[in-house]
Amino acid sequence: MDNEVKSILLAGVGGQGILRASDIMCEALMEAGFDVKKSEVHGMAQRGGCVTSHVRYGSKVYSPLAKLESIDIIISFEKMETMRYLNYLSKDASLIVNSEKIYPPAVNIGDLPYPKDITKLLQERYKTVQKIDATELAQKAGNVKAANVVLLGAISNLMEINSAIWEKIIKKSFPEKLIKMNLAAFQIGKTA
């Protein structure tokens, strides 16, 4: 029985629209005919803390959580957060790394430096690392808040879902007046 399950990790900071993005991703996977499960942690984590969501899909998925060293694709909504989850990535993982930096408290008050040379370290270790300035690209599309959809556009190139499905789900996910802007954000992310 061929039941290959793919695992995606979305990581970042509370308020970046990560859970919304993983919801849209799951709806699209479902529409494309996959079995899909996702997990996330609410609660304390939301007050400016780390937020992650695991998304797993295939013909039959059991666990909503991926094990260590098994993530196929990570989208990191914040640059340094990528580093927190390297133990989850498989050797051949693809990385999509947003260049946005959100300083944690210790960096904010000058006690610790923001980690340096992140991209270099990642590129040494992994074959496919895509840097993307999602915030700037979202601004181009009309609203910085659409950075999460820009990132979905970027990851769509690595997933087995056709554009018509993404479009349909994005239309379903936003109020009328935000649809055009989000579709544009998705397209910009896809071609970035």
Place this chain on the structure above:
Amino acid sequence: MKVLMSGNEAIARGVYEAGVRFAAAYPGTPSTEILEEFSKYEGVYAEWSPNEKVAVEVAIGAALAGEKALAVMKHVGVNVAADPIFTVSYTGTNSALVIVSADDPSLHSSQNEQDNRNYAKFAKIPMLEPADAQEAKEFVKLAFEISEKFDTPVFLRSTTRVSHSKSLVSLEEPLPHQDKTRISYNPEKFVMVPAYARLRRVEVEKRLVNLKEYAEIFSENKMEINNPDVGIITAGMPYNYAKDVFPDYSYLKLGMVYPLPEKLIREFVAKVKKIYVVEELDPFLEEQIKAMGIKVIGKEIFPYTNEFDPGIIENAINKSTKPSTASVQNIPSRPPNLCPGCPHRGLFYVLGKLKVFVAGDIGCYTLSFMKPLEGLHSCICMGASIGMAHGMSKALKEKGKGKIVGVIGDSTFIHSGITPLLNMAYNKSNALIIICDNSTTAMTGMQEHPATGYTLLGEKTKQLDLKVLVSALGIDNIRVIDPYDLKETRNAIKEELAKDGPSVIISQRPCVLFKRSKLKTERALKIDPDKCTGCKVCLGLGCPPISWQKIEKKEGSKREGIAMIDETLCNGCGLCMQVCKFGSIS
């Protein structure tokens, strides 16, 4: 039709599909969304009760009156509600009563990691445990059926990972609600005085025997015989983790974790060679199975603490302890923090600077235990602050005079702070209690409570007046302050601590995220880089938008850096303006 649902959404849906229209709860992660979702369905009655004990009692009352009812809480909520739960087990439910306990392995957002399967055994109440959203929906329906059939309350146990994971769920046509309510009298069954309770006690044991029989044929206790070399006995989410890594082993998946189907377990054991019991937290199944005289492998290889994942099970069974090749990088941590403009910040900034012990409680304000505020020194359970402050001040006598403060949120005060405050008046306490009244239950996501003046269903209602209540409990020294005013806050605390007898300060200011807040957030503040001396005093507020950066030292200047405010985050509360001694913030 299939839709993507979280476990919590699916439980709400299942309750609705079962034709049940009555539910009561107190919020608590990871259970909160169940009632929020349920309350959105047409024609339901759903309420936030002041605490879990009241929620269960409300549900018992509805069931006694013939209405099927649901009560929902997080794991520690069951401790609060344990008193009625243990005795409704004796009386039975008349109609049907299901109690959802949402446990939190790994303590994602809780103060302990208790395994509430133990309550099922302890209270002699059957318990079902779903493994994903589809099962969550089906199992809650089965729970109502079992409750009605056996005249027993039924537990449905979820965990954070079931409640907050999403997966595909097939929806069904909801059953219509049937009104079977009536007033019926049955003192032998519902007046639990010793004489009647002794009789009911016997019924409970008979019911357990019947439930054990039922467990043998219960459709959700499922055997999957594949490879006979290894058999895994498991329940709930760990089943999915195990299947993920060992799809070819044999499984006995228990949908009912109490009471256990002994014959079915023996049948399974006879079919496989080596048996593992895979369960998070306590060896609940393992101990019972071992007591049947069956040899199984359990907690000698699986951890007692924290939730599992597929890798933990794989490594334990394969005995591999290979260290992860890509170790986690050492990067700065990102702890949760009070929001910019949070009304708790000013209060705890002041408390952290005074030489007092602050007996804390549970809510957003608990976060102020951290640096730099360090304004809270204990946290045990909801409501504990007041009793503990009183106990400390009594024990310390003169040594504690003017040094003991208890702090408690408004929702927490209503949940379980009223009785201990009454005790302080009654037993002549000397401590100071501060109620952090932010007009909402912020920690769990802005739920209504009796002092907000609105119900879960969005109706306006009688609004509790905290000041009047505190006065009625016998507290004479009461004042209301605005925690955005640091000077007033400091003075009020100092003055009340100097007084004899108990005092209460109500620190009043709505949560910045509060939807009905009339106060618009103020314009963002700015720091004048020429006036800032880089003294870092404003950093003591631990406010997210305030940062500090090194600058090049100029000739003759001692200034090493300056503070800055991120305008996109600042809510303009003005605390930093008050602490800045150089007038550089405006």
